[in-house]
Amino acid sequence: MTSPLPAFAAIVVAAGSGSRAGGAKQWRDLGGQPVIRWSVAALLEAGVEDVVVVVARDAEAEAHAALAGLTGWRLATGGATRAESVQNGLTALGGPAERPVLIHDAARPLLDREVIARVLAALEHADGALPALPVADSLRRGAEDLVAGEVARDDLWRAQTPQAFRYDMLTAAYAAWPAEEVATDEATVVQRKGGRVRIVAGDTRLMKLTYPEDFAMAEAYIPRQIRVGQGFDAHRWGPGDAVWLCGVEIPHDQTLIGHSDADAGLHALTDAILGAMGDGDIGDHFPPTDPQWKGASSELFLIHAVQRLTARGGRLVNVDVTLICERPKVKPHRQAMRERLAELLVLPLDAVSVKATTTEAMGFTGRGEGLAAQALATIELPARV
Structure with a gap:
């Protein structure tokens, strides 16, 4: 019997257009259900208290259809950038200030309880936590299809989601972020504020659906x-x-x-x-x-x-x-x-x-x-x- 996880909330970011994947990938089918449903269902099964799903303004009907039958989630409207979408989700979510909040990309559908447990546990001793995989392949710089140099892969990690933070820490970090800069993810925002973000073991199955061929690979990972x-x-x-x-x-x-x-x-x-x-x-x-x-x-x-x-x-x-x-x-x-x-x-x-x-x-x-x-x-x- 698995132990209950500490109380937490979550924001699932699903407001992107998915242009590189050939369309809005969050509504596409994967293993017999919409991509977004995998993540929301995994969070609900893990015992999340509240889930805010951030979607584009014109995608509410798709969201309700994709998540039909699931309870414990609600919608927020996305912004022009991922950072704006996350901030809209935080506003919709609200406190309490100390509650852990997981920020997760809907494009990473194969989320499981173990990853959730690891980022929540790491948050007890840090200001943030993110799952990541070490870079295994050798890295090269290229110029006009020619190798231009080697990049050392020591201490390089492939960041994944969900990333975990206390609600008040994340909202304060976003408030301090320079408006003219683009934030790649929440870990970067919290680090800029002086927070310590711990790396925990990620999951190979937690791949990001970016290109059309990624769907076939994800299908192979589904138990x-x-x-x-x-x-x-x-x-x-x-x-x-x-x-x-x-x-x-x-x-x-x-x-x-x-x-x-x-x-x-x-x-x-x-x-x-x-x-x-x-x-x-x-x-x-x-x-x-x-x-x-x-x-x-x-x-x-x-x-x-x-x-x-x-x-x-x-x-x-x-x-x-x-x-x-x-x-x-x-x-x-x-x-x-x-x-x-x-x-x-x-x-x-x-x-x-x-x-x-x-x-x-x-x-x-x-x-x-x-x-x-x-x-x-x-x-x-x-x-x-």
């Missing part, structure tokens, strides 16, 4: 969980001349009876994917009492389940379908079924399995009264969504 879902479906035989199984139409002297096209393989697989997400079943999403699904292709149901998985930042790993029937013979069509499922699910062929078995003339499938299908689906989901 993921493996889940498995199971689905089962059965339909009775009736008059007809073809049957749909796993997205393939097979000529047959009967057809399966159902509200849709009665593709038991796709129905079982849809339920397996929904089940792995804890997202109900096919009947919840496509009620058989709804006339719009009469005779519908079951591919629509499967695609819907995959889209819901994708919207949560998840992905399919593999699927396995077993068809249980005496007839028709599945083996001649099994490869076509695998290929169709791979196409629908955007999976490599070796991640798709279709098998068939009988019940040795036992039960309703053995008596030729109907066909059954069962399916398993393995998915990956972000550990926190």
Whole structure:
């Protein structure tokens, strides 16, 4: 059980345009949720007392949509510079004077409790604290694409956020900052005022999203969980001349009876994917009492389940379908079924399995009264969504 952190407040700066990232990155999707939501959720989970989210004047609707369902945060309007945005956040936050305040960039979404704990602990013996990583690469000066010299990397650090300060210290430091100068971060402002800022261990995952390619790297850092879902479906035989199984139409002297096209393989697989997400079943999403699904292709149901998985930042790993029937013979069509499922699910062929078995003339499938299908689906989901 983790120990509670000391009382603290936070300001999340999210008023930038994100031009180098191709647009306002704080509203973009990362791991199934907006970038800004990661930071605000992490602060709330760590027990923050009050969070002020600073956004551009015309971005309030985006903020409310991105943070819907979270409580304990409020908005402030950003300024022309980052320093102005932070000061607006401080004004909105208010005291008490001695309360620690964390200043965090929304562009660093993968914040965790350990970093928060480290900067708060360091603040007990300093006027400020910032997480940082030592510079590991060798550094060079360049001129017109040529090496112009070497820069010693001893005592060089890559500063991150959140940076922590007492409310009164930070507000006083900003009040004393020369209006004609641009402050790069709060540590610089507090140091100019004579404050001591301690460096604590940062986190590689706490990278700043600056360029479009950074999003792919951040996705790789998100912890993921493996889940498995199971689905089962059965339909009775009736008059007809073809049957749909796993997205393939097979000529047959009967057809399966159902509200849709009665593709038991796709129905079982849809339920397996929904089940792995804890997202109900096919009947919840496509009620058989709804006339719009009469005779519908079951591919629509499967695609819907995959889209819901994708919207949560998840992905399919593999699927396995077993068809249980005496007839028709599945083996001649099994490869076509695998290929169709791979196409629908955007999976490599070796991640798709279709098998068939009988019940040795036992039960309703053995008596030729109907066909059954069962399916398993393995998915990956972000550990926190």
